[in-house]
Amino acid sequence: MAEAHPVHGEVHRHEPPSGFIRKWIFSVDHKVIGIQYWFLALFSVFVGMIMSLLMRLQLAWPGREWGFLKTLLPAAAENGTISPELYLSLVTMHGTIMVFFVLTTAPQGGFGNYFLPIQIGAADMAFPVLNMLSFWLTFVALAVMMLAIFANVIDDTAAVGVVGPIGGWTGYAPLSALGERAGPGQGTGVVLWITSIAFFCVASLLGALNFITTMLNLRTRGMSLLRLPLTCWAWFTTAVLALLSFPVLLAGGVLMLFDHIGGTSFFVPAGSYVNGQLVMEKQGGSVILWQHLFWYFGHPEVYIAILPGMGLTSHILSTFARKPVFGYRAMVYAIFAIGLLGFFVWGHHMFQSGMDPNTAIVFSVITLAIGVPSAIKTFNWLGTLWGARIRFTTPMIFSIGFVSLFVSGGITGIFLGQTAVDIPLHDTYFVVGHFHLIMGVAAIFGMFAGTYFWFPKMFGRMMNETMGKIHFFITFIGVNCIFMPMHIMGIAGAPRRYSSHEGLAYLGDSFMPMTKFVSIAAFVTIAAQLIFVVNLVWSWFKGPKAGENPWEATSLEWTIPSPPPHDNFAGHEPDVHHGPYEYSVPGAEKDYTMQTDPERAKSAGD
Amino acid sequence: MGTSITTDVKVRPVPTGGGGPFDPGDPKDWPPGYSRDDAREPAKYRIGMWIALGSISMLFAALTSAYIFRETKPDWISIQLPSSLWISTAAILASSISFELARRALRLSRHALFSRWITLTSALGLCFLIFQIVAWRDLRAQGVYVNTNPHSSFFYLLTSLHAVHLVGGLIALLAVTAAALRSRIGFRKRNVAEVTAIYWHFMDALWIYIFVLLFFL
Numbered sequence: 136m137a138e139a140h141p142v143h144g145e146v147h148r149h150e151p152p153s154g155f156i157r158k159w160i161f162s163v164d165h166k167v168i169g170i171q172y173w174f175l176a177l178f179s180v181f182v183g184m185i186m187s188l189l190m191r192l193q194l195a196w197p198g199r200e201w202g203f204l205k206t207l208l209p210a211a212a213e214n215g216t217i218s219p220e221l222y223l224s225l226v227t228m229h230g231t232i233m234v235f236f237v238l239t240t241a242p243q244g245g246f247g248n249y250f251l252p253i254q255i256g257a258a259d260m261a262f263p264v265l266n267m268l269s270f271w272l273t274f275v276a277l278a279v280m281m282l283a284i285f286a287n288v289i290d291d292t293a294a295v296g297v298v299g300p301i302g303g304w305t306g307y308a309p310l311s312a313l314g315e316r317a318g319p320g321q322g323t324g325v326v327l328w329i330t331s332i333a334f335f336c337v338a339s340l341l342g343a344l345n346f347i348t349t350m351l352n353l354r355t356r357g358m359s360l361l362r363l364p365l366t367c368w369a370w371f372t373t374a375v376l377a378l379l380s381f382p383v384l385l386a387g388g389v390l391m392l393f394d395h396i397g398g399t400s401f402f403v404p405a406g407s408y409v410n411g412q413l414v415m416e417k418q419g420g421s422v423i424l425w426q427h428l429f430w431y432f433g434h435p436e437v438y439i440a441i442l443p444g445m446g447l448t449s450h451i452l453s454t455f456a457r458k459p460v461f462g463y464r465a466m467v468y469a470i471f472a473i474g475l476l477g478f479f480v481w482g483h484h485m486f487q488s489g490m491d492p493n494t495a496i497v498f499s500v501i502t503l504a505i506g507v508p509s510a511i512k513t514f515n516w517l518g519t520l521w522g523a524r525i526r527f528t529t530p531m532i533f534s535i536g537f538v539s540l541f542v543s544g545g546i547t548g549i550f551l552g553q554t555a556v557d558i559p560l561h562d563t564y565f566v567v568g569h570f571h572l573i574m575g576v577a578a579i580f581g582m583f584a585g586t587y588f589w590f591p592k593m594f595g596r597m598m599n600e601t602m603g604k605i606h607f608f609i610t611f612i613g614v615n616c617i618f619m620p621m622h623i624m625g626i627a628g629a630p631r632r633y634s635s636h637e638g639l640a641y642l643g644d645s646f647m648p649m650t651k652f653v654s655i656a657a658f659v660t661i662a663a664q665l666i667f668v669v670n671l672v673w674s675w676f677k678g679p680k681a682g683e684n685p686w687e688a689t690s691l692e693w694t695i696p697s698p699p700p701h702d703n704f705a706g707h708e709p710d711v712h713h714g715p716y717e718y719s720v721p722g723a724e725k726d727y728t729m730q731t732d733p734e735r736a737k738s739a740g741d
Numbered sequence: 742m743g744t745s746i747t748t749d750v751k752v753r754p755v756p757t758g759g760g761g762p763f764d765p766g767d768p769k770d771w772p773p774g775y776s777r778d779d780a781r782e783p784a785k786y787r788i789g790m791w792i793a794l795g796s797i798s799m800l801f802a803a804l805t806s807a808y809i810f811r812e813t814k815p816d817w818i819s820i821q822l823p824s825s826l827w828i829s830t831a832a833i834l835a836s837s838i839s840f841e842l843a844r845r846a847l848r849l850s851r852h853a854l855f856s857r858w859i860t861l862t863s864a865l866g867l868c869f870l871i872f873q874i875v876a877w878r879d880l881r882a883q884g885v886y887v888n889t890n891p892h893s894s895f896f897y898l899l900t901s902l903h904a905v906h907l908v909g910g911l912i913a914l915l916a917v918t919a920a921a922l923r924s925r926i927g928f929r930k931r932n933v934a935e936v937t938a939i940y941w942h943f944m945d946a947l948w949i950y951i952f953v954l955l956f957f958l
Contacts, residue, residue, distance in 0.1 A: 261785050340796050348789040352781060378796050386803035393898060398888030401811065419816035419891060424807055431803070 151701035163263035164701060168270045169249030170593065175277060176241035179232050184661050186229040193217040195654035197635035210287055211298050220319050222634035224297035228284060230304030231328065234436065235335050236277055238578050242443030244273065244342060246585045247370040249593065251346060253692040254364050256355025256709045258702040261348040265341050272338035276331045283327035290323040300324040303632065308402035308425035312394040317409050326395050329388045336385040339377050346374035357711035362730065364690045364715040365460060368467050369446025372474040373439050380435035387428035423488055430481035437574050438477045442470060444581020445512060448534040451584055452519045454688045455531035457726050459716040461518030469508035476505045486557045495554045502552035509545055513538065529603030530588035536611050537580040544573025547622065565625025568618045576614045590674065591681030595697045598678060602670040606663060613660030620649050689729050690715050782932050790936040794943050797906060801947065804899065805954060811891050818890045822956045823879045829872035830952055836865035837945040840938050847934060856921040863918045866911045873904055899951045907944045913937040
């Protein structure tokens with residue numbers, strides 16, 4: 136398509152780098168960086184999944200000795216059992232790795248980097264070198280996080296019997312600010328953990344700056360704001376959220392590092408009594424301060440994880456329903472509304488912190504208000520599907536799965552947004568079920584949908600549909616079998632973060648069969664992910680060749696070869712004449728109108 | 742190529758958020774070595790800089806909230822204001838003024854004048870940093886360390902975070918100065934000078950904010 140406008144639109148042509156290192160390692164090409172982010176997330180998701188596997192083993196068979204653990208974790212599980220401390224460190228690292236290095240990384244750093252410039256018709260991101268820097272800072276952050284797993288190698292008096300800090304991914308003070316006396320992994324482990332997160336914050340900020348500037352400044356001719364694919368709006372809003380929330384986490388992280396290294400007391404109150412010791416040298420700090428700083432970041436972070444998935448789902452549903460997105464403008468405004476409201480609800484994570492009930496009500500009302508834009512999105516997705524001749528491809532069914540998980544996970548958000556319901560449920564498996572469905576699995580489904588949808592563009596080959604569908608059905612049924620029972624257990628009072636529920640009189644043994652069921656469902660679902668990996672590798676080398684536009688889609692990435700050349704549009708800027716979702720336009724010769732197609736003569740109906 | 746061009750560039754303002762088509766002006770007016778990418782540059786750097794400032798503001802806003810919260814606790818003891826901070830404050834205020842004078846000279850294409858003002862700006866920037874270090878040394882000499890009391894903790898934290906950000910601006914400033922002294926201010930360096938000015942003024946305002954927060958509130 137780009138060859139159609141040879142006269143105007145000459146841009147500075149970028150020659151591709153020739154050396155291996157400049158081309159694949161320290162590349163400034165947004166496409167290579169996108170793939171690097173994506174693989175970083177793939178590595179991380181497997182580390183995180185192995186940790187969840189170990190947790191599920193312990194929960195279903197508490198105290199059992201596992202021979203393979205002696206080889207896998209010789210330092211942390213010498214005798215092959217999972218101690219309560221080891222379990223807590225697994226909880227911490229699973230959460231941290233998944234939230235930061237998977238949910239924040241793949242949808243934004245991966246797909247956003249690869250496709251935002253192409254979808255707006257640009258040759259690259261606004262600041263390519265900065266882009267490279269943000270990937271490599273993320274890489275350093277991951278390396279330091281991996282180091283936290285082996286903190287005892289650095290400091291052999293610390294972190295014995297654990298694989299990192301034991302304070303959870305939220306790193307609540309004061310235990311996170313007191314060093315090794317608050318438990319194994321809380322000294323060197325926490326220092327490495329918070330250093331890694333600080334690196335990650337800086338990397339995300341550089342990335343966000345790049346995304347926002349790119350979308351505002353590098354749109355091609357005719358790409359007005361309301362002709363942008365919804366994916367671009369989602370990445371843009373996500374970038375704004377990251378830009379304004381990561382600095383707050385960074386501030387908290389710096390304060391925590393000062394507490395550890397500088398001997399200050401920002402987070403430790405006077406008279407703290409920990410593990411039989413009175414903390415003498417620190418006073419005047421506040422544990423609530425950490426919670427405020429953390430959740431002021433933490434809640435927007437939830438949307439950082441899910442918004443790109445929402446954008447992708449809208450994009451894919453429209454493509455395979457062969458219908459325009461129902462209510463494009465409403466979808467854009469709903470994304471904004473979710474992003475904006477997301478900054479005023481952090482207090483709903485702190486209902487149990489002794490918050491004034493009047494304050495809690497304000498947080499509660501704003502939280503429930505997020506249900507409105509969320510419902511707008513859900514009904515618009517259903518409206519897009521309504522009456523459509525749907526093409527049930529793998530990306531499509533993953534997107535439909537996203538809608539399903541978004542609803543099941545979102546409904547329980549309405550429960551938890553109310554103080555009276557949150558207080559009894561807060562520290563139970565109900566919350567674990569809730570956030571895994573919506574923030575974890577729904578976001579992951581967005582990533583799967585994106586992978587199956589864009590793989591042909593990224594690697595020039597189609598993925599296998601049969602394997603994709605098997606992958607979908609096992610995963611979809613699997614995650615519901617894992618997380619639905621958690622809600623029931625939570626209502627019955629099963630506490631989260633415990634390494635075993637044995638000996639809790641009010642639970643008795645009644646939930647043991649359900650716990651075992653959840654564990655087995657988790658093992659099956661984890662195993663099914665190998666189908667995805669096999670599909671990925673097989674398709675990369677052996678998949679049928681993909682043409683320019685295998686899905687008959689309309690946005691700009693489908694006007695260029697698969698995989699795209701180094702500077703995307705071969706030195707030209709595409710001209711955009713249409714919105715992104717012109718499917719089944721009456722009177723058009725085919726059922727999709729590319730964004731670059733020349734303008735039709737206006738008919739009476741237009 | 743093209744880095745030593747000093748002709749004034751006529752570029753129509755690039756639409757940034759309005760969604761209108763991008764218009765780089767008439768290529769006949771472009772100097773040699775100028776491309777469509779270059780025509781976008783001024784707006785690109787300006788947008789990028791304002792976004793970065795938004796993010797830095799959030800960092801210091803978060804620390805301010807922590808400061809206000811911590812100040813109410815009984816173990817808060819105020820530290821003495823080190824007198825060298827007055828000098829550093831004067832230096833950074835003066836540097837903003839000289840940067841503006843440099844910028845005006847650049848717009849009038851008076852390059853010798855620009856070089857002089859921008860060199861003075863760099864010198865004042867370094868002067869600021871030196872007197873910040875003197876303030877730290879003075880406090881250490883009095884036995885006031887980062888963990889002495891919460892006020893000193895915040896003092897070291899805020900001044901060092903500000904210094905880290907300022908050093909970034911200083912590096913850009915020194916690069917512009919070096920180019921100016923070798924009279925190599927082309928349109929690309931001009932962009933750098935323009936956004937560095939925005940950043941530098943922000944660093945100035947941020948310092949005044951921190952100074953007032955630490956000692957006068």
